[in-house]
Structure formats: C-alpha cells, structure tokens
Amino acid sequence: METYTLERVFPSCTLNRELLSGLERRLLQGIPRLLHNGLQKLVKGLGLESYKKLEHYQLYLDIGEDIKTYAAASEMAHSYFDAKTHQVRLSYRLSAPRVLEVDILFRKDGQPRITLSTQSPQIEMLLPKIADGLSAVIETQGTRHRLLHHGLLQAIALLLPPLAVLCYGLFSGVDFFLLCSSMGWLCLFSLGITMLLPHLFPWVVFESRRRFQLARLPLLLKFSLFTVAAACYVGLLLLNLPQSSEPVLAMLAGLLGAAA
Secondary structure, three states: OOOEEEEEEOOOEEEOHHHHHHHHHHHHHHHHHHOHHHHHHHHHHHOOOOHHHHEEEEEEEEEOOEEEEEOOHHHOOOOOOOOOEEEEEEEEEEEOOEEEEEEEEEEOOOOOEEEEEEOOHHHHOOHHHHHHHHHHHHHHHEOOHHHHHOHHHHHHHHHHHHHHHHHHHHHHOEOHHHHHHOOHHHHHHHHHHHHHHHHHOOOEEEOOOOOOOHHHHHHHHHHHHHHHHHHHHHHHHHHHOOEOOOOHHHHHHHHHHHHO
C-alpha cells in the first residue's frame, strides 16, 4: 500500500514545557477534530467505541545516554530541561493500520523537523494543513537565530570585515596593494567568527534552569579570542603599512582622465 509522506523544517524556537504542551494539544485535540468524519467511519467499521483505542502519543527526551519517556509534558518534573538534553521527540500515531503518523524532532545541533505520513489519499491532502497548525504553535516561542544560519548572511559576515578594511585603506591612502596581500589572517579570523555564530545561537534553544550554560563558555571564549585577534590585526595593519606614493583613487582618476 502506498505511503504519502511530508517533511518540513520548523521555525527557530526556544523549547520548554509550555511549548511541548501546546504541541500536544494541537496533536491530541486538533487532529481528531480535523479528521472527525473519517475517524467516525473508521471507528464504526472496526466496531470500536472511540478513536482513542487507535491513538498513541509519546514524548521522548534523550539526556546523555539515558532516554526518558513521558505520556505527556505535564509529567516532566520541571519546565526546563537537563543541561545534557540533546534531543526531544514527539510521536503521534493513529493506526488502523497506518491512518496517520506524526514525528516532531528537536535536536540541539540541528533544525526542528516534522515528518507526517499516511496511507490514506484523503488524509494526504490534509498533511500541509496539519503541519501549518503545528508550525503556528512553535512560532509563539520563535527566535531570530535562524538568520545566523542563512547562507547569504553568513557570506556577508565573512566578507564584511575584510571589505571594510579594504575600503578604509582605499580612502586613507594606505598602500592598497600591500594591504590586499596582507589580508590572509584577517580572512581566517573572519571565517572563525562566522563559523562560531551558528553554534552560539543554535536553531533550537533548550530552556535550562540557568540563563547561562557552562557548556557555552568555550564557544564564548573562542568567539572573544577571534574577535580580539581580528581587531588587533586590523590595528597592526593600518598602523604599520606605509602610505601609497600614489593613492589608488588618484591613480584611477588619472587612468580615467587619460582614457577620456
């Protein structure tokens, strides 16, 4: 029997018990309401009293090497997560055999994703609507961290420091060609800063007991080291490079005048 599947990336968010409870309500109440007519026919056809006998929901927390299982987010002892939590998964099933399966995955170093699958062509048309409803719940705890994972913004962050120094050198009369040949280290420092930003501001933030997590300290130290090193290197370049005997702007103006 053919299986229809839909996968989608969820918005960047801060994950806590409140958000998990909101997703549970949308799964356990919203989906049966959306599939009401079909479920009523299925229940009657199978001779069951309620669709609840076909429904299964589970919440999984991966904490280090330990996996904790809950029937609902309200069973969690705290609204925050253990510092060792690296993955949270919500699993929802309507099986008779496979009416609908929904898996929502939040990973510490990845994008939150939803996977929906069904063997019913009628339900297959409703999968985008189900995904949109769950995405709307997540947007209530949304963050802007996803911007730092965008390829275009990463390219801008990588190129902006070297380009700014080159522009300054162009207008200040520093030997431009010597400045260009001395930009290697600055490009490496800029690359290090750009690579660290997505780790400092991950797509999914697991709400913890403390605002500051000690696990982020090495990343902050590396970021500070790269930033200070880049600033010092720029200072050394601009202070020690000689002035150009013929400023680039004047040379360009002369070439344009001669061409005219």
